[in-house]
Amino acid sequence: MFNFVFHHPTRVIFQRRGLTRLGEECARLASKVLLVYGRRSLKASGRHREVCASLATAGVSWLELGGISPNPTLSLVRRGIALAREYGVGAVVAVGGGSVMDSAKAIAAGACVKHDPWLFFRGKKSIKRALPLLCVPTLAGSGSECNPGMVLSNEENGQKIGIGNRHLYPATAILDPELTCSSSWRQTLFGAVDSICHLAEFFCTDPSPHHRLQDRLAAGLIRSIMESCERVRPNLNDYPGRATLLWASSLALYGLNSAGRGRIHFPAHLVAHALGGRHDLPHGAALAVLLPAWLKFEAQRNPSRVAALAQAVFDLSASDASTMATRGIRRWQSWLRGMDAPVGLIDLGLPPGPGELEAITAHAAPQARLWRLPYSEDDIARILALAAA
Amino acid sequence: MFNFVFHHPTRVIFQRRGLTRLGEECARLASKVLLVYGRRSLKASGRHREVCASLATAGVSWLELGGISPNPTLSLVRRGIALAREYGVGAVVAVGGGSVMDSAKAIAAGACVKHDPWLFFRGKKSIKRALPLLCVPTLAGSGSECNPGMVLSNEENGQKIGIGNRHLYPATAILDPELTCSSSWRQTLFGAVDSICHLAEFFCTDPSPHHRLQDRLAAGLIRSIMESCERVRPNLNDYPGRATLLWASSLALYGLNSAGRGRIHFPAHLVAHALGGRHDLPHGAALAVLLPAWLKFEAQRNPSRVAALAQAVFDLSASDASTMATRGIRRWQSWLRGMDAPVGLIDLGLPPGPGELEAITAHAAPQARLWRLPYSEDDIARILALAAA
DSSP, X not given: OOOEEEOOOOEEEEOTTGGGGHHHHHHHHOSEEEEEEESSHHHHTTHHHHHHHHHHHTTOEEEEEEEEOSSOBHHHHHHHHHHHHHHTOSEEEEEESHHHHHHHHXXXXXXXXXXXXXXXXXXXXXXXXXXXXXXXXXXXXXOGGGSSEEEEEETTTTEEEEEEOGGGSXXXXXXXXXXXXXXXXXXXXXXXXXXXXXXXXXXXXXOOTTOHHHXXXXXXXXXXXXXXXXXXXXXXTOXXXXXXXXXXXXXXXXXXXXXXXXXXXXXHHHHHHHHHHHSOOOHHHHHHHHHHHHHHHHHHHOHHHHHHHHHHHHOOOOSSHHHHHHHHHHHHHHHHHHTTOOOSGGGGTOOOOTTHHHHHHHHHHHHHHHTXXXXXXXXXXHHHHHXXX | OXXXXXXXXXXXXXXXXXXXXXXXXXXXXXXXXXXXXXXXXXXHTTHHHHHHHHHHHTTOEEEEXXXXXXXXXXXHHHHHHHHHHHHTOSEEEXXXXXXXXXXXXXXXXXXXXXXXXXXXXXXXXXXXXXXXXXXXXXXXXXXXXXXXXXXXXXXXTTEEEEEEOGGGSOSEEEEOXXXXXXXXXXXXXXXXXXXXXXXXXXXXXXXXXXXXXXHHHHHHHHHHHHHXXXXXXXXXXXXXXXXXXXXXXXXXXXXXXXXXXXXXXXXXXXXXHHXXXXXXXOHHHHHHHHHHHHHHHHHHHOHHHHHHHHHHHHOOOOSSHHHHHHHHHHXXXXXXXXXXXXXXXXXXXXXXXXXXXXXXXXHHHHHHHHTTOOOOHHHHHHHHHHHHO
């Protein structure tokens, strides 16, 4: 096991109807906050009223920034930073999916500096502090509520970049499984695929066969996520399934699955971000197509870890690693198809037009450099070709 | 899943040769500390010199309290509290096994109050604050380095009681697997049994079949601990095995295995504490005998959870829960025997003399009340009878 430091400062409140605690938890952080949310569902579901009532009861005053879209954009983050500065808010509160929470993180960090927030994403400036964050996920998947990462799209140049910094751990996360019941099956599945992808990428980019403790934690979470998808699909209000999806997705990126593994990578996420920067796709939809493509690519180079994942998740066995890896990928794709997920780029409405794959490949390059991910443009092109097949 | 709050403040530094960081980490907490350690091994191994050198280099001054024994005693804790008060130390540093860390916790809490520390253990006073703690485990097992619990023996009345309080989370834990290499096979095995016991008791006292995420985490850790025992036994210096044992034992009581399970219990620990209060036995030796006895007792009342554990750890299957539970317990006992663990009270040198089992049963009663554990004296007597069989 490699050396590591593990210190997770987020206070997690896992509570059915936990939204009622939002105000009192906010009041522990600041008396004036910026409330960030998405485009429609918070207001449509009536939750927006509940949020406001809880804040008001606790004596917290707030400003609002709604309208955050999937693949959240730099322009709205800049507006949030301007608001936060102008009104001197003491904390940022996010109620929404990964894009809302990630935008809130960028605002929380950007409000503490004078330069443009995109410089963080270009690796030109580092985050030294951030306003305290309170995150309330309404979709299980990104795990952003319990981790120090954020992803942002720059609509000016089509780049979508993810970075991490320990000042971005939310101070508080309120996990209320009931809030996720309003997610459609499509959104739910894409969130689940995102979480599984986090776990599978950690697992397969760790070359060591000796980290079986971490392997077992990852496989246990993947199995629980798949099982919960099967429960939730016929009944979107299934509480035990929603609760497991929410907690498992938080734990997937909590840091425990990477601790001790040494340097691990996110190659499928790399390509998904490049795709998401150019096309307004749900992140999980891109990953549903790219995870099998990347696993095939990886299995061609070194099948042993893909085979180990197949064994751990599906109890498969085979005479050689290559066969086991192939069978595992097939099982995974067949599960995805059974869940109505897209399986090829064409299902995403992306028939690879002339030059399009090259453009995506070129977009992935800056993120690969930032993540110090040893993937050449040729590697990325091969993964995209496998996703198009 | 039940509601829970999860907030783990301990900063974990998992590092080969991490002892060299002790001084600088101490200096973050206080400039004058109380150093607590055990009876022999720290000095015999030369580690005591390393500890002192690291503290001195970092400019930390310290007082020492050595000689903590397994089943740590109230009298030494009282002496530590007197020292800590007299010299106004700002933190307590524990380098040793569970008993050393637990004594340090009792000193850290006791130094902040005027009353006798045993009142905490009788439930007469609650812990409102404690000096910051830095724990360096030299044996994998108790998980005390990453949890808010402590166990103490009162040699005046033969009681051994465990309690928990969130002020007892160590501020820092330095996990250096190499430090555990000097543990004998017997000590190593007893530590492993302690960790497995924590996980198995959580698993089986949770009546719900729906917490499969937690079940999988627990089973994954148990499998990793057993596998690592098999590696370490023929080679006590096996680093990967020692590293896994250390991290798995910390994670076993980290809180993740209980989060969401609702109210869970420690019945085997209850009886082991009663035994350890009257006889100076290694805690893990008592548990090696008592875990199978308690599992048999539990399987007679409600075999379903014991069967689920057997399935998750040993991949067993059977037509009914009772048969599966019985097979699982048999597998566990056969593994223990293969590892040279004691299997009956008689192996502990405790042939149940006249009145002895009754005395142990009577000693377990106050702890059962404190833990609100719904076990009658008759239940405890039955578990002891199964352990004597």
